[in-house]
Amino acid sequence: MTSTPVLTLELLSAFALRRDGVRLPVPVAVERLLAYVALSNRRVSRARVAGALWPDADPARSTGCLRTALWRLRRVSDGVLLVTGTDLTLCPDVRVDALESFAAIKRLQAGELAPTLPGWLTADLLPDWSDEWVVGWRGRWRMLRLHVLDQLAARLETAGRYSEAVDVALAALQDEPLRESAHRSLISAHLAAGNRAEAVQAYRRLSHLLDSELGVAPSPEIIHLVAQVKLPRADAARRIVGG
Structure with a gap:
């Protein structure tokens, strides 16, 4: 047979x-x-x-x-x-990795928590192709997976899996360095893990990046998040926010 x-x-x-x-x-x-x-x-x-x-x-x-x-x-x-x-x-x-990944994204959006960061969640769709119809699909795929990375980082933090939450946030930032939601996830995960210095450093990198690229400051939500960090000097939080 x-x-x-x-x-x-x-x-x-x-x-x-x-x-x-x-x-x-x-x-x-x-x-x-x-x-x-x-x-x-x-x-x-x-x-x-x-x-x-x-x-x-x-x-x-x-x-x-x-x-x-x-x-x-x-x-x-x-x-x-x-x-x-x-x-x-x-x-x-015929098995198609992209279609299987679209289905997996729906499961993650519904609340499934992956045991590890899936490799496909950091992969781009036909990145070297410039065809107009591919560009449209690639943009859709990219926005979906970035959104899921944000959700996954938040769920991992809630589950106490802080190092994994940091890895997921960094994966999103590697794809889109200006994505503030990913920066927020990174800072929040560092704070939840008790790594205040890393949280402050992540904030300062974000502040410099936004200022140099867009001429804007981080969102009030991120500023408030970092302003809660307790440092020895009484004006420490204000100095953090001011860079």
């Missing part, structure tokens, strides 16, 4: 199509085709696919390009797309 090959499509960090773990050589046009259909996550018309992937071509030429891409896909692997005369969809047995 021959087992059915396991096909996986990777869209986070970089594109890859694998059969039973072995990466398959995929032409660029086929990469775009598979990524577009996979991210659509539904049956999509051939005309829509052709127009999105070859936007500068007239309908006849873009349709021809799609036919060529489908022919080249068949030479790479069967069992990836379901193709009819009018539309395309991903075969149900």
